[in-house]
Amino acid sequence: MTSGPDYDERLAVPLRWWAQGTMLVAALWLTVVVAVPGPTAWVVTAVALGLLALALFWYGDARVVVRDGWFQAGRARIEAEHVGTVAALDAEQTRLVSGRDADARAYLLLRPYLHRAVRVEVVDPADPTPYWLVSSRHPEALADALTALPRGR
Missing domain, CATH: 1.10.287 (Helix Hairpins)
Structure with a gap:
C-alpha cells in the first residue's frame, strides 16, 4: 500500500x-x-x-521526498534502514559542513539560495558515502520526517 x-x-x-x-x-x-x-x-x-x-x-526542479521507507534527494535514493543520525542545520552549520568541515565523499544537494540544510548520516557498510547534505527551506520538518521513517525490515 x-x-x-x-x-x-x-x-x-x-x-x-x-x-x-x-x-x-x-x-x-x-x-x-x-x-x-x-x-x-x-x-x-x-x-x-x-x-x-x-x-x-x-x-529548481530538484525534489526532496520522504515516502514509503525511502529518502530521495534529487536523483539519489536511500532506503530508511541505511539512514543514521539526522540533524537540521542552521545557516552557519550548513556553511561549515559544506565548506571547511566537508567530506569529499559526501553526497551534496545544495542550492545557493537556500542557506539551511539537513545532514543525514549513511550507515550502509557497502556505501562509502559518509553522509548526505541536503538543502531545504524547512530543515526541521525534513529532519522530523526522516527521523520518523520506520527502520529495519
Whole structure:
C-alpha cells in the first residue's frame, strides 16, 4: 500500500532569479535590436528567454521526498534502514559542513539560495558515502520526517 509523501519539497529557484534573468534578457534585446534590424532581435530574445526559463526550471526542479521507507534527494535514493543520525542545520552549520568541515565523499544537494540544510548520516557498510547534505527551506520538518521513517525490515 502506498501512502502519501511524509515530506515533499521542490527546491525551486527564488522569484529574484526570475526577475534578474528577465532583466538580463531585456538587456540582450536592447543590444541586439540596436545592432540588428528587423525581426532577428525578437527571435534572438525569444530564444534567450526560452533558454533562461528552461535553465531555471531545470535547476529548481530538484525534489526532496520522504515516502514509503525511502529518502530521495534529487536523483539519489536511500532506503530508511541505511539512514543514521539526522540533524537540521542552521545557516552557519550548513556553511561549515559544506565548506571547511566537508567530506569529499559526501553526497551534496545544495542550492545557493537556500542557506539551511539537513545532514543525514549513511550507515550502509557497502556505501562509502559518509553522509548526505541536503538543502531545504524547512530543515526541521525534513529532519522530523526522516527521523520518523520506520527502520529495519
